[in-house]
Amino acid sequence: MRRLINKWTILGLVIVLVAIAALKVQDWHQLWVIASAPDNVPIVAMLFLVPFFTWLGVRQALANDRLVTELEGDSKLAKTHHRKAEPWRPGWAKELHVWPYLVRVEFLATVIVTVVLFVWSITLNAPLEEPANPNLTMNPSKAPWYFLGLQEMLVYFDPWIAGVVMPSIIMIGLMVFPYVDSNPLGNGYYTIKQRRFSLLMFGWGFLMWILLIVIGTFIRGPGWIWFWPGQTWDHNAVVFDKNVDLHDMIATSTIGKAIGLGFLASNPWKFLFGLMVVSGFYLIGALFFHWLMTVDFKKLKLRRPFKENLFPKDAFEQKLLARTSLLQYLTFQFFAVSVLLALPVKLALRLALTIKYVWVTPWFNI
């Protein structure tokens, strides 16, 4: 098994997937128009930069993790070893100063970034479009790339949730996370082993955000219709989307009717039903995150007895959990379920099951 998953098979797989995607492209010109728009330069760059730096970071983290393992096994070495990236050797300075060793690298980076920005600004002018016309909205009317994720969220939630509540939760969440983190390790170096869960949560959120931006850029065409990459963005394209609220879907389905759930279509039942679904979601989501926090992936197996095999505990993670206060824990759970889980779940519900809202209230819809 391990032999099969090596870099060559992965590369081969990627090539095959790309080839299949290329064959599916009907309109190369359209693809080029999108990719070459000056507006979209950052996103095209992101397609390459995000995987690259992720890979780079993971590589570094794995190296560090190996070192940590080594040092944990050799207390003598651990005493003399001060550098985290490379094994210390005699004759080396025990500590290095920020100036010049760090600053010169940063300076170099600054210079290179400046060069890139210079070239960029000379060669690509500001992507201005036609003068605004209050009588005629452009179609598609897209936000700047960094807001495209927010705009894409509007498809899945009502404007109040997607435009106000979610962004606020995300921002407050990002501010709060340092304070709910009880893990003292992993500062100033890359590591997976020591910060497994926080890394997973951050990566999840970040990639989700990137994904929304990419969807907004490459997939959403005129009328905010879903066009696969390579499909022509036809202004006259017609789609038939009929999204239904969950309670209506159940109430009007054959089974729903058969077992007498028609009452769900009207208040107060639909309110209560939505409240129930959402509460259930929070409960299940919290359990899921709790499980994810402490599970030992290496011992995880899909076999009986489930109780032992599905819920093995990782000692280190359990230790971390023990350090966490109840307030820290609940705060994290709230933000994690509200954003990290709710967003992809709603996306799947809408795109795959055409469900509009699960909880309809007079004040907001979820």
Added chain:
Amino acid sequence: MADAPGTGESPGESLVKRTPELPLKDPIASRSSSGWMLVSALLLTATLAWSLWDEAFGQRPWKGMQKEFVSRYTRYLDSIKSKSRQSEDEIKETSEYQQLDEEAKAATEQVKPDVDQINQEVDRIQKKLDAVTDPFQNQRGRLTVINYNVEISNGAAKDRYRRNAETLKQQKVTVEVPSDDGKSIEKKSFDYSSLEQYYNELRDNKASLLGEKAEKLKVPTELAKKRDDYLKNHLVGLGPAAIEGLKAKVAKFDYSILGHQISVNAYNIVDRCEVCHVGIREPLDLRPADLAPDGPGKEPDALARAFVSHPNRELLAIHNPDKFGCSGCHWGNGRATTSDIKGHGSNKFWLWPMFEKENTEAGCQQCHAKDRVTDGADTLNLGRDMFSQRGCMGCHRYEGFDRETDALNNTRQNIGQLEDQITANEKMIRYAENPGSEVSDVEANALLAKATSLRVTNSLLAARIDQLNVQSKYLMQDVKKVGPNLKDVRLKLRKEWIPVWLQNPQAFRPETKMPTFWRFAAGNGSREAHLRDKDGEDQIQAIAAYLWQDSFNGKVPEQQRGDAGHGKTLFESRGCLACHSIGEGDSKIGGTFAANLTKVGEKSNFDYVVRWIHNPRERYAPYCPKEKRDLTADDYAKKGLPYVFDTELHSRCPNDGAELQVQNMTVMPNFRLAEGDARDIATYLFSLSSPPSYSAASFMDDSNLKEKGRLLIKQYGCAGCHEIQGFEDEQRIGKELTVEGATPIERLDFALQTKHAEEGMDPLKEVIRPDSKDEKPWYNHKGFFEHKITQPSIYDEGKEKDPKDRLRMPEPFLTPQWRTALTTFLLGSVGSEGANVPSSLFYDPEDQRRQDIQNGWWVVKKYNCQGCHQLQVGQRSVVMDLPFYQTAEGKDLLPPRLSSEGARVDPSWLLRFLHDPSLSGEKTPAQAQQIAQLTPNARASASPSSSTATSGPKLKAQPGLDRNGVRPYLQFRMPTFSFSPNELQVLVRFFMAMSGQQDPYIKEPMEPLTDQERMTARQMFTSGTPCLKCHVTGDPTHDAKAIAPNFLLASERLKPDWTFRWLLDPSQIAPGTAMPSGLFKKEGDRWVVNLPNPPASANAYQHDHARLLVRYMFQMSPDEQRALLATAPVTPAATTTTTQHHARARSRPLNHHRSLVRQRPWKGLATSVKVSLQAF
């Protein structure tokens, strides 16, 4: 770094020398980043340099262009300088110049000593002034400061400053003043007041001396200016000095944007077009070849074409770029400077790109949208012509194009409202008179008073309705349709021909106005054939059936065939060809205003055509707009009225008194032909083709098809162009196009062509752009309009639609020129929202004259006056290009030029002439008798619809039969257009305004001739140039060769001032006229006859000869003319015409009418004109 590497641990005491364990170098501390640093620094420097270059040149490509312009322009100026110097020298050689030069020089010499002396004196004073100015100004400055301090300080300080000022004033200043001879210097000492006095004295002296000098130089300067003006006026192009000046200007060229940008704050215009188009406003006419890269006259490149001067300097003078900018007219992005694509606005996001060269005049339409004819915009004018004449306006509303229909609807609406008001008032009156018992006496009296007042109001309203009724009658008379009246098809057409025509009009009559209705009629080989509806054939049958069944079922008087040869002559000479064309392919001649008549014999009923030629306005049955149906003889019989309807006295419906439609809605006029002539012309037209046999069309009588046909006619909007029974009030089916050009491009539905348009794939390239090789994207307004009018079905291609939703616009026939013109017209139709200039800049003439001109153009264009007449200098009429009028004799027989008609004729006469160009209530004896016999009842029996059974003369006799009023010698016939009084008025005002005439025109009384003067004039009239040789006299034998109007008409018809100017130099007023020029020569202040041996009496006459002749002409009487003829070589006329008397008798009411109109421009018009016209 900190720990020096390589030292290792200190050597032990052992003697064995151990090699020290050299640790590996610290990868961070020892690694040098200088290489990276160097490369990055170099890169940063390079990009910095790049950005500076980009700022200075990359973003400013115009700098290079300006440099190129300066070098090429300088080279061109050099190349023309020598030529200019040469021509200047030539002028300087002329004796006039020499003389002027000498005079100027002599005058200069004369005053030279005095001037020199003054100059010396001034020099002396100036030196002293120089010496004294600085000390004086210093003192004054100090004093001013002290005085200021006095003003702002208080108490002790104030006094102290005052004392300081005193001290300063007393202070002595030493000035070194040069002596008068300038050799020695005298030191003088002044206190402040004496210094000031001395300074002022010197300045006054200097000023008076300079004044004296200017006075002395006045004469020489004037003479020199006269000389220079002479040179300037005689030099073609620029003189060497001016060229030198241009060179100097170019040498100091301002390489900047600001120096070349137009900025009009008030209109928010910033245009930098001239940053690259540097030569646009140069005073020289710069052509591309002048600025060619390899020197003047060589092959020009793109830059040379960009540097030219504006091709239309006059236009530029009217539309000063400093006020309008460039993009105001041309569109494009006036602010952009970085590339021509951006500047011309051809980039994707600039909504209003610059108009292509062929569509430039679209820019005119923005502001001149209310004009019918815009001077200098020929393409645009053609576009407007096409829009109205080819029937676009039948389906599409366009503000201004439906003047009569709109006005008529308004009037009818007004009438309806007034009638409602009267009814309401009557109700009120009834109540006021019987208010019931609970009303007190006081209230009852008030109510009664109110009732009385309402009755008065009602009578006023009734009068107003009468006025509006008359107005609606005139408007109905003016409403015209593009296509023929289809109520007549049964009488007019061969039954079987109708489906053939509907099937493919272009096949039967190429270039016809009738567009191809591709939905059901696309012929084989047509571009739209594949889009044709499956049931096309059925649709044709249904439409034909409706038209056939809902048509008048009467009989036209039968006609015998006439003389085709004579008919041909008449057809070619009476003026039919000004509108109609005849012949096919290369042999086609005539105008495009009306149909080609070659195949008229294949489709029509001969009897009907004769009747039509005889009087096309004659209607079969009057239409009552109130009842919405055509009236029949029964309607009249029920009321005991004769079945008579005309525009004059019988235009009211017998049932409800509404104004009737009593004329055909055709613009074709009445040529006042005799019945025989009409027959001959019809015979000629029928001889041009042999009627084929068409397949029988029995379905046309199938009444089951009628309803389907009605729906189809409604769907396709046939009634936009045709009069059809049941569709009289039908609305337009198309989109209003008044502001179509301003539609955002996203709202123009390219449908499935969008991608093709954006990528430059053009399915109609062969049609629209056959010459160009490269494919051009056409996703823009121009592309949309061009494709739409070329092939209206194009945006339906490939669409899955319900038939009732499919596009309906038929395909018109358009030449490439017409297509461009229409596209231009549509592109410019942007309204005030879409215009590139604020609406305050729109052309909206406030003065009556310009309004009169535009109002007139609508009528002139409507009736195609320009088919025969030249209205503007340089404009060619259709008949001028006909083969028959290319000879010298032929040219003399062309209809008169009307470019100065307003200056020539008396407006009241013109009004009468336009109403009846035969100028004749006069009839031939036979006619007079006939008309005299016709009581209304008798006339009714002669009217065609009811006279089918009677024999004898079947067509209604017409007044003024077969004669021209002014120029009987012309073959052409000025036809009777049956203008309504509104249109007569508009036309007269148009002609007056075109010639810049004052309104109103008041005839000056003519001083009567003394006997002596009459003698003199008579002699001048007959000797040398016998005026009567060419001018008509009324005597048939004499008039056979005459080519000019009768003098008897002059007093009434002409204006004396114009006649005077005409006598002096006719060729200047009407180039190419047969009237000889140079009949008079100037002698002192008066004009005398220019004859080899003038009559003695003329020599003796001391006043102006030309004026005398004018007076003579204006007082010409038939007796006098007879007397003249007696002395002339031609036989005198036996009888005189009675025209004069008739005309005189009629003139009074007309004048009366004009004065009325002037007092009450609109309200009085209807009734007063009615009165005056009935007096005819």
